[in-house]
Amino acid sequence: MDKHFGTSGxxxxxxxxxxxxxxxxxxxxxxxxxxxxxxxxVEFNHSGELLATGDKGGRVVIFQQEPESKNQPQCxxxxxxxxxxxxxxxxxxxLKSLEIEEKINKIRxxxxxxxxxxxxxxxxxxxxxxxxxxxxxRPEGYNLKEDDGRYxxxxxxxxxxxxxxxPMDLMVExxxxxxxxxxxxxxxxxxxxxxxxxxxxxxxxLRINLWHLEITDRSFNIVDIKPANMEELTEVxxxxxxHPNQCNTFVYSSSxxxxxxxxxxxxxxxxxxxxxxxxxxxxxxxxxxxxxxxxISDVNFSHSGRYMMTRDYLSIKIWDLNMETRPVETYxxxxxxxxxxxxxxxxxxxxxxxxCCWNGNDSVVMTGSxxxxxxxxxxxxxxxxxxxxxxxxxxxxxxxxPRKVSSGGKRKKDEISVDSLDFNKKIxxxxxxxxxxxxxxxxxxxxxxxxDKLN
Amino acid sequence: xxxxVPQAFGCWPEVQDKMINPEKAEEAKLKARYxxxxxxxxxxDLLRKRLQKGQKYFDSxxxxxxxAKIKNKQLPTAAAPEKTEITGDxxxxxxxxxxxxxxxxxxxxxx
Numbered sequence: 001m002d003k004h005f006g007t008s009g010x011x012x013x014x015x016x017x018x019x020x021x022x023x024x025x026x027x028x029x030x031x032x033x034x035x036x037x038x039x040x041x042v043e044f045n046h047s048g049e050l051l052a053t054g055d056k057g058g059r060v061v062i063f064q065q066e067p068e069s070k071n072q073p074q075c076x077x078x079x080x081x082x083x084x085x086x087x088x089x090x091x092x093x094x095l096k097s098l099e100i101e102e103k104i105n106k107i108r109x110x111x112x113x114x115x116x117x118x119x120x121x122x123x124x125x126x127x128x129x130x131x132x133x134x135x136x137x138r139p140e141g142y143n144l145k146e147d148d149g150r151y152x153x154x155x156x157x158x159x160x161x162x163x164x165x166x167p168m169d170l171m172v173e174x175x176x177x178x179x180x181x182x183x184x185x186x187x188x189x190x191x192x193x194x195x196x197x198x199x200x201x202x203x204x205x206l207r208i209n210l211w212h213l214e215i216t217d218r219s220f221n222i223v224d225i226k227p228a229n230m231e232e233l234t235e236v237x238x239x240x241x242x243h244p245n246q247c248n249t250f251v252y253s254s255s256x257x258x259x260x261x262x263x264x265x266x267x268x269x270x271x272x273x274x275x276x277x278x279x280x281x282x283x284x285x286x287x288x289x290x291x292x293x294x295x296i297s298d299v300n301f302s303h304s305g306r307y308m309m310t311r312d313y314l315s316i317k318i319w320d321l322n323m324e325t326r327p328v329e330t331y332x333x334x335x336x337x338x339x340x341x342x343x344x345x346x347x348x349x350x351x352x353x354x355x356c357c358w359n360g361n362d363s364v365v366m367t368g369s370x371x372x373x374x375x376x377x378x379x380x381x382x383x384x385x386x387x388x389x390x391x392x393x394x395x396x397x398x399x400x401x402p403r404k405v406s407s408g409g410k411r412k413k414d415e416i417s418v419d420s421l422d423f424n425k426k427i428x429x430x431x432x433x434x435x436x437x438x439x440x441x442x443x444x445x446x447x448x449x450x451x452d453k454l455n
Numbered sequence: 456x457x458x459x460v461p462q463a464f465g466c467w468p469e470v471q472d473k474m475i476n477p478e479k480a481e482e483a484k485l486k487a488r489y490x491x492x493x494x495x496x497x498x499x500d501l502l503r504k505r506l507q508k509g510q511k512y513f514d515s516x517x518x519x520x521x522x523a524k525i526k527n528k529q530l531p532t533a534a535a536p537e538k539t540e541i542t543g544d545x546x547x548x549x550x551x552x553x554x555x556x557x558x559x560x561x562x563x564x565x566x
Binding site: 026027028036037039053055057059061081084090092094096097098099101186187205206230233234235236255284285287288289290338339340341342345346445447 | 476477478479481482484485486492503505506507508509510511512513514515518519522560561562563565566
């Protein structure tokens with residue numbers, strides 16, 4: 001009888017309460033997690049058929065959903081490994097004597113134009129365009145070499161033949177097609193593909209650059225908030241995104257909790273925003289921690305383009321692009337942490353950067369929390385649920401039981417007290433299939449796939 | 456003094472504050488532990504630390520040595536190095552430095 005919710009999909013469908021079930025989990029079971037295995041980004045492609053993950057070791061793993069089997073038409077296909085490759089390697093910045101981590105900060109898929117799939121992956125300094133293509137036939141019958149590649153002795157060639165293509169076992173190849181390097185002095189936090197499918201932006205702490213996908217040796221700087229005197233630095237860029245259908249519009253969020261919307265038609269350098277979104281602060285509630293907890297860790301537009309969502313340490317805010325003065329909706333993710341901020345500051349958890357995502361029709365939003373909990377908020381029904389990604393609930397098709405954290409006082413049965421939360425088990429990265437109730441949730445080193453129960 | 460606090464409560468305004476605002480209580484705790492903490496948490500010091508994240512190395516040789524040490528720790532079954540670890544007893548020569556090979560270990564997600 002554990003009912004929670006999602007959405008059943010298309011416009012006009014009844015919004016039922018759906019139950020979320022375990023589907024798959026990827027990754028090692030053992031507790032000894034190598035640094036390199038820490039998942040750092042998760043992203044579905046535009047059809048939801050492919051799911052990409054990046055990790056701290058610079059590797060990308062792409063999963064592909066199997067087509068629905070004819071025997072079990074009501075069962076969605078599993079996600080299995082499609083391709084894996086080393087995207088970035090560690091480098092050494094000789095001028096600054098600092099290491100450039102190979103950790104993949106973001107992966108963004110390009111809309112598909114032909115049989116191949118393209119994605120952008122970035123670490124702190126360098127963005128790469130990868131082409132993932134399938135090869136299922138190969139040419140055989142060369143004149144000058146054998147099928148295994150060895151060269152034939154020309155003297156033994158007595159007849160001329162035309163090589164023909166023969167089928168072979170499917171091979172998925174990933175090759176780097178473009179490398180966009182040396183354009184960022186600071187650490188890249190976001191990349192976002194424009195709706196024009198020709199350009200994309202990349203942002204670091206102080207600057208945003210606009211690239212053309214074909215051109216690697218030049219980019220345009222469109223935002224620069226570096227002060228002439230670094231002592232005057234008060235704010236940095238934390239995330240940025242292009243509008244989903246207006247190719248001239250993008251937003252960037254800051255460490256002070258503000259979002260600026262820029263229109264590239266206004267001027268070449270978008271230092272002056274077109275719109276400025278910030279919720280006025282209640283001076284009575286201000287504390288030492290206020291500025292840190294108001295720092296925005298993720299910003300993304302709704303699929304409709306009418307709204308944007310921001311995530312700060314304790315909450316999710318939904319903004320109507322037509323209203324700059326305050327968000328239209330605010331959801332508390334883990335309000336009970338307010339009484340733990342001192343220790344969260346001491347163990348640096350207060351600086352954790354949580355991401356958030358929309359479901360396909362923008363009716364539900366999701367984000368992660370600690371103790372391997374993640375939260376969903378239904379905007380229409382004003383309901384929310386806390387679920388857990390854990391190996392204990394990993395029987396196929398088992399329904400996830402909602403979790404509850406008690407913030408003090410009387411703890412009911414099945415509730416977990418704030419003091420027993422494991423702050424090392426953080427869910428920072430989640431993704432929602434663009435068209436279906438399938439979600440990917442990354443714990444430290446495991447990837448969970450959940451789906452709603454189909455009857 | 457907040458004159459709106461009814462005397463019948465019998466508590467100081469600060470305690471009243473903590474009941475209403477747990478954040479302020481946490482702030483008091485932090486200030487008690489670190490009295491020298493500045494008042495501007497988001498100030499340029501914190502931001503500048505954020506801009507330069509990462510460990511500074513002396514030079515690329517130092518960096519490669521550190522990388523090799525980590526690699527040896529993660530692969531305990533690797534053959535023990537014939538030469539003793541160089542930790543600053545003498546100036547290393549190019550022959551002493553372990554070759555840095557790119558990490559070709561596959562992701563466990565793909566396993």
